[in-house]
Amino acid sequence: DVKVTQSSRYLVKRTGEKVFLECVQDMDHENMFWYRQDPGLGLRLIYFSYDVKMKEKGDIPEGYSVSREKKERFSLILESASTNQTSMYLCASSLWSARGELFFGEGSRLTVL
Amino acid sequence: AQSVTQLGSHVSVSEGALVLLRCNYSSSVPPYLFWYVQYPNQGLQLLLKYTSAATLVKGINGFEAEFKKSETSFHLTKPSAHMSDAAEYFCAVSDPINGNQFYFGTGTSLTVIP
Numbered sequence: 001d002v003k004v005t006q007s008s009r010y011l012v013k014r015t016g017e018k019v020f021l022e023c024v025q026d027m028d029h030e031n032m033f034w035y036r037q038d039p040g041l042g043l044r045l046i047y048f049s050y051d052v053k054m055k056e057k058g059d060i061p062e063g064y065s066v067s068r069e070k071k072e073r074f075s076l077i078l079e080s081a082s083t084n085q086t087s088m089y090l091c092a093s094s095l096w097s098a099r100g101e102l103f104f105g106e107g108s109r110l111t112v113l
Numbered sequence: 114a115q116s117v118t119q120l121g122s123h124v125s126v127s128e129g130a131l132v133l134l135r136c137n138y139s140s141s142v143p144p145y146l147f148w149y150v151q152y153p154n155q156g157l158q159l160l161l162k163y164t165s166a167a168t169l170v171k172g173i174n175g176f177e178a179e180f181k182k183s184e185t186s187f188h189l190t191k192p193s194a195h196m197s198d199a200a201e202y203f204c205a206v207s208d209p210i211n212g213n214q215f216y217f218g219t220g221t222s223l224t225v226i227p
Contacts, residue, residue, distance in 0.1 A: 041219060
Protein backbone atom coordinates (compact mmCIF):
# COMPACT_ATOMS: atom_id res chain seq x y z
CA ASP A 1 0.00 0.00 0.00
CA VAL A 2 1.03 3.55 -0.67
CA LYS A 3 2.05 5.33 2.43
CA VAL A 4 2.33 9.06 2.86
CA THR A 5 3.79 10.00 6.20
CA GLN A 6 3.64 13.45 7.74
CA SER A 7 6.19 14.01 10.44
CA SER A 8 4.01 15.78 12.98
CA ARG A 9 0.32 15.23 13.70
CA TYR A 10 -0.05 18.17 16.09
CA LEU A 11 2.11 21.25 16.50
CA VAL A 12 1.79 24.38 18.60
CA LYS A 13 3.97 27.31 17.62
CA ARG A 14 4.24 30.98 18.50
CA THR A 15 3.79 33.89 16.13
CA GLY A 16 6.99 34.59 14.24
CA GLU A 17 8.47 31.12 14.64
CA LYS A 18 9.74 29.17 11.65
CA VAL A 19 7.78 25.99 11.06
CA PHE A 20 8.77 22.91 9.05
CA LEU A 21 6.23 20.32 8.01
CA GLU A 22 7.72 17.25 6.41
CA CYS A 23 6.11 14.66 4.19
CA VAL A 24 7.53 11.40 2.86
CA GLN A 25 5.97 8.99 0.37
CA ASP A 26 7.17 5.49 -0.39
CA MET A 27 5.68 4.75 -3.83
CA ASP A 28 8.03 6.65 -6.13
CA HIS A 29 5.31 9.12 -7.10
CA GLU A 30 6.32 12.04 -9.28
CA ASN A 31 3.79 14.50 -7.92
CA MET A 32 3.56 15.79 -4.38
CA PHE A 33 1.18 18.39 -2.99
CA TRP A 34 0.55 20.50 0.09
CA TYR A 35 -3.03 21.47 0.89
CA ARG A 36 -4.54 23.53 3.63
CA GLN A 37 -7.94 22.52 5.00
CA ASP A 38 -10.24 24.93 6.83
CA PRO A 39 -13.90 24.44 7.78
CA GLY A 40 -16.25 25.52 5.02
CA LEU A 41 -13.41 26.15 2.58
CA GLY A 42 -12.52 22.59 1.64
CA LEU A 43 -8.98 21.89 0.49
CA ARG A 44 -6.90 24.68 -0.95
CA LEU A 45 -3.67 23.99 -2.78
CA ILE A 46 -0.60 25.75 -1.40
CA TYR A 47 2.18 24.30 -3.57
CA PHE A 48 2.85 21.24 -5.64
CA SER A 49 5.91 19.62 -7.13
CA TYR A 50 6.13 17.36 -10.17
CA ASP A 51 9.82 16.54 -9.88
CA VAL A 52 12.84 16.94 -7.64
CA LYS A 53 13.72 20.61 -7.16
CA MET A 54 10.64 21.64 -9.15
CA LYS A 55 7.77 23.50 -7.53
CA GLU A 56 4.68 25.32 -8.64
CA LYS A 57 2.49 27.75 -6.72
CA GLY A 58 -1.02 26.71 -5.97
CA ASP A 59 -3.96 28.89 -5.03
CA ILE A 60 -2.66 30.24 -1.69
CA PRO A 61 1.17 30.27 -1.69
CA GLU A 62 1.61 33.52 0.24
CA GLY A 63 3.45 33.01 3.51
CA TYR A 64 4.67 29.54 2.55
CA SER A 65 7.61 27.99 0.77
CA VAL A 66 8.48 24.40 -0.12
CA SER A 67 11.48 22.23 -0.70
CA ARG A 68 11.88 19.02 -2.65
CA GLU A 69 15.48 17.83 -2.57
CA LYS A 70 14.61 14.15 -2.92
CA LYS A 71 11.80 12.52 -4.86
CA GLU A 72 10.20 10.98 -1.78
CA ARG A 73 10.29 14.06 0.45
CA PHE A 74 8.35 17.33 0.20
CA SER A 75 8.62 19.93 2.94
CA LEU A 76 6.38 22.89 3.67
CA ILE A 77 7.98 25.86 5.38
CA LEU A 78 6.35 28.74 7.18
CA GLU A 79 9.11 31.33 7.45
CA SER A 80 7.33 33.39 10.11
CA ALA A 81 4.18 31.76 11.39
CA SER A 82 1.10 33.89 11.91
CA THR A 83 -2.16 33.16 13.70
CA ASN A 84 -4.07 33.02 10.40
CA GLN A 85 -1.95 30.02 9.43
CA THR A 86 -3.58 27.95 12.15
CA SER A 87 -5.04 25.11 10.14
CA MET A 88 -4.91 21.46 9.12
CA TYR A 89 -2.18 20.79 6.56
CA LEU A 90 -2.46 17.79 4.28
CA CYS A 91 0.29 16.32 2.14
CA ALA A 92 -0.55 14.14 -0.85
CA SER A 93 1.22 12.35 -3.67
CA SER A 94 0.21 10.93 -7.04
CA LEU A 95 1.55 9.44 -10.21
CA TRP A 96 2.11 11.69 -13.22
CA SER A 97 -1.31 10.99 -14.66
CA ALA A 98 -4.71 12.55 -14.28
CA ARG A 99 -6.08 9.02 -13.82
CA GLY A 100 -3.98 8.56 -10.73
CA GLU A 101 -5.66 9.49 -7.54
CA LEU A 102 -4.14 11.47 -4.71
CA PHE A 103 -2.85 9.57 -1.71
CA PHE A 104 -3.01 11.60 1.50
CA GLY A 105 -1.09 11.65 4.73
CA GLU A 106 -2.83 11.79 8.09
CA GLY A 107 -2.53 15.54 8.30
CA SER A 108 -0.69 18.00 10.53
CA ARG A 109 -2.80 20.22 12.72
CA LEU A 110 -0.91 23.44 13.37
CA THR A 111 -1.90 25.96 16.01
CA VAL A 112 -0.13 29.33 16.01
CA LEU A 113 -0.50 31.31 19.22
CA ALA B 114 -10.78 26.06 -15.36
CA GLN B 115 -12.59 23.30 -13.60
CA SER B 116 -14.79 23.61 -10.54
CA VAL B 117 -16.69 21.31 -8.24
CA THR B 118 -19.92 22.01 -6.38
CA GLN B 119 -21.18 19.86 -3.55
CA LEU B 120 -24.78 20.65 -2.72
CA GLY B 121 -25.42 20.54 0.99
CA SER B 122 -22.59 21.09 3.43
CA HIS B 123 -24.42 18.95 6.00
CA VAL B 124 -26.56 15.88 5.35
CA SER B 125 -28.30 13.80 8.00
CA VAL B 126 -29.77 10.37 7.40
CA SER B 127 -31.19 7.69 9.64
CA GLU B 128 -29.30 4.45 10.06
CA GLY B 129 -30.42 2.09 7.30
CA ALA B 130 -31.65 4.89 5.02
CA LEU B 131 -30.34 5.80 1.60
CA VAL B 132 -27.30 8.06 1.46
CA LEU B 133 -27.16 10.54 -1.42
CA LEU B 134 -24.37 13.11 -1.60
CA ARG B 135 -24.43 15.41 -4.60
CA CYS B 136 -21.54 16.56 -6.74
CA ASN B 137 -21.62 18.64 -9.90
CA TYR B 138 -18.64 19.74 -11.90
CA SER B 139 -17.94 22.24 -14.60
CA SER B 140 -15.38 21.39 -17.20
CA SER B 141 -14.75 21.98 -20.86
CA VAL B 142 -13.71 18.36 -21.27
CA PRO B 143 -14.89 15.32 -19.33
CA PRO B 144 -12.66 15.13 -16.29
CA TYR B 145 -11.68 12.26 -14.10
CA LEU B 146 -13.77 12.20 -10.93
CA PHE B 147 -13.13 11.06 -7.39
CA TRP B 148 -14.89 10.75 -4.07
CA TYR B 149 -12.86 10.85 -0.87
CA VAL B 150 -13.87 10.28 2.75
CA GLN B 151 -12.29 11.89 5.78
CA TYR B 152 -12.79 10.65 9.31
CA PRO B 153 -12.12 13.03 12.21
CA ASN B 154 -8.50 14.09 12.53
CA GLN B 155 -7.39 11.92 9.63
CA GLY B 156 -6.33 12.42 6.05
CA LEU B 157 -8.52 11.75 3.03
CA GLN B 158 -9.09 8.22 1.81
CA LEU B 159 -10.23 7.32 -1.70
CA LEU B 160 -13.74 5.87 -1.90
CA LEU B 161 -13.98 5.49 -5.67
CA LYS B 162 -12.93 7.03 -8.95
CA TYR B 163 -14.22 7.43 -12.50
CA THR B 164 -11.65 7.45 -15.29
CA SER B 165 -13.79 7.08 -18.44
CA ALA B 166 -14.60 3.39 -18.17
CA ALA B 167 -18.01 2.26 -16.82
CA THR B 168 -20.21 5.18 -15.80
CA LEU B 169 -21.40 3.38 -12.66
CA VAL B 170 -18.48 3.04 -10.32
CA LYS B 171 -18.42 0.88 -7.22
CA GLY B 172 -16.17 1.76 -4.33
CA ILE B 173 -15.30 0.66 -0.86
CA ASN B 174 -17.73 0.31 2.06
CA GLY B 175 -20.74 -0.21 -0.22
CA PHE B 176 -20.61 3.21 -1.89
CA GLU B 177 -21.14 3.80 -5.57
CA ALA B 178 -21.38 6.77 -7.90
CA GLU B 179 -22.72 7.35 -11.37
CA PHE B 180 -21.12 9.64 -13.91
CA LYS B 181 -23.80 11.51 -15.88
CA LYS B 182 -22.22 13.61 -18.58
CA SER B 183 -25.48 15.28 -19.61
CA GLU B 184 -26.01 16.48 -16.05
CA THR B 185 -22.32 17.05 -15.29
CA SER B 186 -22.88 15.14 -12.09
CA PHE B 187 -21.16 12.44 -10.07
CA HIS B 188 -23.44 11.80 -7.10
CA LEU B 189 -22.40 9.37 -4.37
CA THR B 190 -24.91 6.85 -3.02
CA LYS B 191 -25.15 4.02 -0.53
CA PRO B 192 -28.35 2.01 -0.15
CA SER B 193 -28.24 1.67 3.62
CA ALA B 194 -26.37 4.02 5.94
CA HIS B 195 -24.30 2.67 8.80
CA MET B 196 -23.17 4.56 11.86
CA SER B 197 -19.58 4.16 10.71
CA ASP B 198 -20.35 6.18 7.56
CA ALA B 199 -20.46 9.40 9.58
CA ALA B 200 -17.62 11.46 8.12
CA GLU B 201 -16.75 14.31 5.75
CA TYR B 202 -17.01 13.51 2.05
CA PHE B 203 -15.20 15.35 -0.72
CA CYS B 204 -15.79 15.23 -4.44
CA ALA B 205 -12.81 16.03 -6.65
CA VAL B 206 -11.95 16.27 -10.33
CA SER B 207 -8.68 16.12 -12.15
CA ASP B 208 -7.81 17.71 -15.42
CA PRO B 209 -7.26 14.99 -18.07
CA ILE B 210 -4.89 17.32 -19.88
CA ASN B 211 -2.81 18.30 -16.89
CA GLY B 212 -2.34 15.52 -14.38
CA ASN B 213 -1.13 17.95 -11.74
CA GLN B 214 -4.43 19.70 -11.29
CA PHE B 215 -7.01 18.45 -8.83
CA TYR B 216 -10.05 20.48 -7.82
CA PHE B 217 -12.02 19.77 -4.66
CA GLY B 218 -15.52 20.58 -3.53
CA THR B 219 -16.00 22.15 -0.12
CA GLY B 220 -17.15 18.89 1.39
CA THR B 221 -20.32 17.40 2.82
CA SER B 222 -20.52 16.33 6.45
CA LEU B 223 -22.65 13.21 6.83
CA THR B 224 -24.40 12.52 10.13
CA VAL B 225 -26.03 9.14 10.70
CA ILE B 226 -28.85 9.14 13.24
CA PRO B 227 -29.38 5.91 15.18
